[in-house]
Amino acid sequence: MLGKAQTLATLKQQVAALEAQPVLKDFEAGPRPQGLLATPRGALHEVFADGLADSGAALGFALAQARGLLQPARPGLLILQLKADAQELGLPYGLGLQNFGLDSEAIVLIRTGSIVELLWAIEEAVACRAVGAVVADIAYAHKALDFTASRRLALRSAASAGAVLLVRYGRAREASAARYRWRVLPAPSAPPPFDERAPGPPRWRVVLEKGSLDPRRRGTEGEEYLVDWTDHGFALADDTSGSGRSGTDRPAVPAVAALPDADAAALGDRLSQAG
């Protein structure tokens, strides 16, 4: 009898150890990034765009998220793409990345021949302790990229506290172990101050389809944000300025509405703040 009780106790311990796997509990390594749309480190994200024509917006949002997750001790940012997708989606362009507020020479682009190599490269990259975020740009659905693969990536990223962002296209949603799923739609931009007819800073309509931004609260799926990308990170956009037809003077950066729990520092540059 004693032996049975002991066996039960060890089994219970083992189950408890399994349940304590990082991906199953909330993984909190160090201070949680603060700010609008900030997510914890070590999570797998999926960023969906409706079609290939929105590839700019999708990559922009993914890189914006990634920039917030970099730290001085984890400066590595990798962009992965299949060689065959380059003409479909366009290659990330160094000068454009500089315009976006990233150091283009610190970003490494990896172009693989097959999806299996791409998945291997994501795993290998996220396991490196100096890599802050990995952005994988995948144009089409692949058999190899199924639930098992996403679960592997989620475990890897949770174990190393590096973020993985899969940029996907289309309206179909497959089962995945991603902790966050975003849908990014481009939105008409606010006009820049001196030219009414010119396009302004990037503006996206972001729908959080899965996951929660508030660790204390569950079930915030379906939240929708209209955000502008500014030099200081995300800013909530003023919806009325979107049309750009009002004809009156508009401020250069649209008014920022602070979230209830976001303090003023959250609007500062996260890169400088993270150290």
Added chain:
Amino acid sequence: MLTLPRWATDCLKRAEPALAASGRPLALWEKHKGAMRLVAVDAAATGLGLAAGQSLSDARAMVPGLEAREIDRLHLTQLFADFADWHSNASPIVSVLTHAEAYGDLCLDITGVSHLFGGEAAMLERLVGRLRRLGFSTQGAIASTIGAAWAIAHFAPGRIVPAGHEAEALRPLPVAALRLEPAQADRLVQLGLKRISQLFERDRKSMQARFGVSFLLRFDQALGWIEEKLDPRLPVADRFAEHRFAEPIGLIDDVLMCTHDLAVQLASRLQGEGIGAQSFHLFLYRVDHKVMTLSVNAARATRDAHHIARLFAHRAERLGAEYDAGFGIDMIRLGASSILPLAPTQTGAFGVDTGSQSLDRLYDVMSSRLGALAVVRARPVNSYIPERAVVLEPAIAASPAGPEAPPLTVPRPMRLLPQPEQITVIAEVPDAPPAGMTWRRVNYRFVKASGPERISDEWHRTGRKLQLTPGSIEAASADRSRTLYFEEGRSTRDYYVVEDDGGRRFWLFRLGLYGVAETPRWFLQGFFS
């Protein structure tokens, strides 16, 4: 220098033992200007009076039992390259001389090697002897210049010419020994200059005028007056460790295990000297006289045995079905090149870890598995043409910084299409910003646009002179340049940033100005975020 004058026929005989056993004379022929001519004959055929250059029908008439085959030069070249690589077990620098034939002449740099074989004479005897035992008719010679060694190996084989005595050794040889073109040699003989000794007292200037610069070059090279360098076939390793097996091994896992052991040996050697290396080469010597070479590169000099072994493991994974051990591998050599001083470092407790070392290691691993060109970094260069303004270079091989790129004041897209895609554009008036486009068979209507940003041709790149008089532009653009996008006057691009009603931002350009080009064409080149 080793010369194998009958390599082509010997090689065929080795591949088909029945051919050698039959004892019939063998000749290889080739179609040359519509006639079938002999290009290689074996010893038996030479004895019967056949020679290269004869027509095949003449040869058949002379020797009724002749075995004639068509020559496969590509295959022979490949075989000879493998064969040359195998000789790196005698000397690290082996090269195939290609001035005439891609096979037949093998050049080994034996500087500092001969003592391992018991002296130059013993080494020559051993190398020639082992080839003869394999069935190749071989001649060899040792000299301190490539030209002299070639001449002596071909015309007075078996000799060893000490340094500084090339002139004496060459004097009695015929002029063809200077590696001349057949036409050059023929003309020399016609003029009565049959021996090299006769060339010494001639006037160099008139010789150059008559026979060309190449003649003097060969002459000087043979005498050592002009340096001639060997072009080694295999990467030259500065430091190496090797392992020979009593029984050949075949499995890739065994090879990698052995590589790890060798890496440990090599690393301890590098550590002792306080150096590290950036390139590592693994040479696998197969028992059937072939060498496989695997090379990996590291972003920074290293001597970490586990890292080196790991890079080779990833590199071998990419090899896949290409890995062929044949009948087994009997020697493995791990070489290191691109040696740099690498002082031992102490990992500090208070230093700031920027992670650059771990990142470099990550890029090493990825490059060895995916190929160096798959792991790239964007570097801005000094150009205004968008696709030229950034070069993608391997992350592990950073090139030195070029001229400073101009500062960026204009918007640039997040993504750039590698090849701009042609679109149809609707514009209200010719020079107005576009109002809509059709791209990939979908229509887009633009509500906002900014531009144009005019980027004109880089005249210094098109290989054409700067046109200073306006009239000559027409004449210059008549001879169209090779590239599609760069034609003088027609290749100016006007870039527009446009936004459609859904908020998508595109980067378009119009190629050519209205009035200059016949029909300006529109292209989509990028996407803004």
